[in-house]
Amino acid sequence: MINFKDEIAEKLKEIVEIDKKELLSYIEVPKDNKNGDYSFPCFRLAKELKKAPQMIANEIKEKINLEGTGIDKIEVVGGFLNFFVSKNVITKEVLEEITKKEEYGRAKIGEGRNIVIDYSAPNIAKPFHIGHLRSTVIGGALSNIYKFLGYNVTGVNHLGDYGTQFGKLIEGYKLWGDEYDIDSDPINELTKIYIRINNLCKEDEKVLEACRNNFKLLEDGDENCTKLWERFKTVSLKEFQKVYDLLGSKFESWNGEAFYSDKMHEVVELLEKSGKLIDSQGAKIVDLSDDGIDTPCIIIKSNGSTTYATRDLAAILYRARTYDFEKALYVTSYEQILHFKQVFATAKYLGLDKKYTDGLLHVPFGMVLLPEGKMSTREGNIIKLEDLLNEAIERAKTIIEQKNPDLENKEETAKKVGVGAIIFNDLSNNRVKDEIFDWDTILNFQGETGPYIQYTYVRIKSVLEKAGKISDITNIDFEKLNDNYSQEVLKLIYNFQDILIAVTEKEEPSILSRYLIDLAKAYSVFYNENKIMVEDDDIKNARVYLSYATAKVLKEGTALLGMEMPDKM
Numbered sequence: 339m340i341n342f343k344d345e346i347a348e349k350l351k352e353i354v355e356i357d358k359k360e361l362l363s364y365i366e367v368p369k370d371n372k373n374g375d376y377s378f379p380c381f382r383l384a385k386e387l388k389k390a391p392q393m394i395a396n397e398i399k400e401k402i403n404l405e406g407t408g409i410d411k412i413e414v415v416g417g418f419l420n421f422f423v424s425k426n427v428i429t430k431e432v433l434e435e436i437t438k439k440e441e442y443g444r445a446k447i448g449e450g451r452n453i454v455i456d457y458s459a460p461n462i463a464k465p466f467h468i469g470h471l472r473s474t475v476i477g478g479a480l481s482n483i484y485k486f487l488g489y490n491v492t493g494v495n496h497l498g499d500y501g502t503q504f505g506k507l508i509e510g511y512k513l514w515g516d517e518y519d520i521d522s523d524p525i526n527e528l529t530k531i532y533i534r535i536n537n538l539c540k541e542d543e544k545v546l547e548a549c550r551n552n553f554k555l556l557e558d559g560d561e562n563c564t565k566l567w568e569r570f571k572t573v574s575l576k577e578f579q580k581v582y583d584l585l586g587s588k589f590e591s592w593n594g595e596a597f598y599s600d601k602m603h604e605v606v607e608l609l610e611k612s613g614k615l616i617d618s619q620g621a622k623i624v625d626l627s628d629d630g631i632d633t634p635c636i637i638i639k640s641n642g643s644t645t646y647a648t649r650d651l652a653a654i655l656y657r658a659r660t661y662d663f664e665k666a667l668y669v670t671s672y673e674q675i676l677h678f679k680q681v682f683a684t685a686k687y688l689g690l691d692k693k694y695t696d697g698l699l700h701v702p703f704g705m706v707l708l709p710e711g712k713m714s715t716r717e718g719n720i721i722k723l724e725d726l727l728n729e730a731i732e733r734a735k736t737i738i739e740q741k742n743p744d745l746e747n748k749e750e751t752a753k754k755v756g757v758g759a760i761i762f763n764d765l766s767n768n769r770v771k772d773e774i775f776d777w778d779t780i781l782n783f784q785g786e787t788g789p790y791i792q793y794t795y796v797r798i799k800s801v802l803e804k805a806g807k808i809s810d811i812t813n814i815d816f817e818k819l820n821d822n823y824s825q826e827v828l829k830l831i832y833n834f835q836d837i838l839i840a841v842t843e844k845e846e847p848s849i850l851s852r853y854l855i856d857l858a859k860a861y862s863v864f865y866n867e868n869k870i871m872v873e874d875d876d877i878k879n880a881r882v883y884l885s886y887a888t889a890k891v892l893k894e895g896t897a898l899l900g901m902e903m904p905d906k907m
């Protein structure tokens with residue numbers, strides 16, 4: 339497919355003495371398409387050449403040779419050069435590419451480039467909460483998109499399966515294990531044990547001592563403690579898997595915190611060697627004031643145990659060596675901003691190649707707010723994720739029941755719509771923004787929602803069904819799609835790959851979800867303004883073809899977000 343922006347830069351390069359990369363960074367896409375499809379501001383050049391920007395624009399316009407670029411008009415407005423792409427050319431380029439490629443927009447720019455994405459990461463024996471859902475959805479979408487662009491992605495589920503709390507849980511289980519039905523409702527039952535033993539620890543120093551000892555035994559590989567820990571892990575994972583099955587989540591690695599239990603001593607040694615590890619009230623810490631961070635990073639607590647941060651540092655060493663990453667992303671709520679600042683700053687003292695420490699990137703996201711406040715794991719306000727997803731499915735079913743009572747496969751469709759609605763909602767706004775969770779908004783078929791996109795897709799499917807066979811591309815008269823409504827849709831489709839690249843530049847899947855809303859809206863306008871099933875076969879065939887192309891992009895785009903498309907709803 340012709341890359342118009344690239345072509346413009348290429349031709350500008352022949353006239354002005356600026357390298358192509360810089361030129362590309364100047365070229366803009368105007369907000370109002372009256373100002374062209376691409377625009378080149380001459381203000382920066384004006385400074386250099388000491389000439390009025392408009393004069394420069396006029397000179398370039400006289401000299402530039404746009405043959406073969408697909409640009410058929412160029413205008414000077416103020417200090418801007420505005421370029422207009424030929425309608426026929428864009429139509430032809432887009433539709434031919436859609437036809438040629440099984441997966442439109444797939445790219446190879448990521449070939450040979452390694453990305454690690456650390457996401458989901460729930461904690462064993464604790465509820466999989468709404469924050470983990472956001473991490474799972476955002477990390478999953480990023481993983482899909484990077485892979486689609488050719489990157490080699492390792493998605494890591496850095497499970498919270500280590501720490502002193504397991505010493506407590508083991509003690510509680512030893513004392514009262516028989517009283518709880520762990521197999522039928524593992525997380526809730528284990529949480530109850532945890533709360534109970536925690537309370538006892540506060541009263542009885544001896545119990546606390548026993549808990550600490552259990553953790554020590556666990557670290558030393560004691561058979562009984564290890565067996566219990568494994569059991570907690572197995573039952574928890576089984577429960578988490580229900581959520582992953584509903585979401586379709588897959589990970590390349592399940593190395594959780596415990597995986598690093600025998601790898602942390604190296605962190606301590608390296609930090610000692612760097613001279614950065616200092617003793618402070620019995621603990622070992624790294625002072626980060628030189629790095630502009632007020633709070634130190636605690637490596638070994640005063641009771642001798644390692645920390646969440648120590649394990650993250652060991653994981654950085656391991657991931658750099660094992661995956662040789664260009665970027666390592668960490669998808670968690672913004673509550674962990676300080677944690678990652680500390681860890682990334684401390685990582686600079688591990689003696690790793692700078693390219694690794696430069697590649698570390700926290701990808702924070704906002705809270706999910708229930709109308710009555712934050713959803714948290716604190717007592718009394720626990721939302722079970724599996725229940726939330728199942729409720730979404732139930733609600734979707736009710737809506738479908740009303741709108742289309744005769745639909746076949748209602749169950750399956752309700753699952754796609756309900757889960758899709760939750761996923762899309764999590765991705766529809768800038769990720770650091772807090773999100774208000776409201777059922778009616780999320781499931782509104784007319785709103786800016788997942789179901790709206792699915793509904794648009796299903797409508798297109800029925801158009802295609804009515805149309806019968808889709809004409810061969812060689813029989814499509816591109817001229818028939820020169821109206822503005824068709825052109826809006828075509829331009830959006832043209833941009834698909836750039837949108838995916840933009841997602842990876844900002845680690846922001848909402849760029850894609852917003853785009854899909856724009857595309858669905860543009861198609862709806864096209865559909866309302868242009869009759870499709872008209873007498874004139876050429877017009878009909880062209881419009882049907884554009885509908886087919888739109889459906890293809892909507893389906894691919896939503897799949898990258900992690901959603902499934904129903905064929906009917």
Ligand code: ARG
Pocket residue numbers: 456458459460461496497498650668669670
């Ligand atoms: N288990 C942690 C939590 O629930 C998230 C882990 C994120 N990843 C990491 N490498 N620290 O908050």
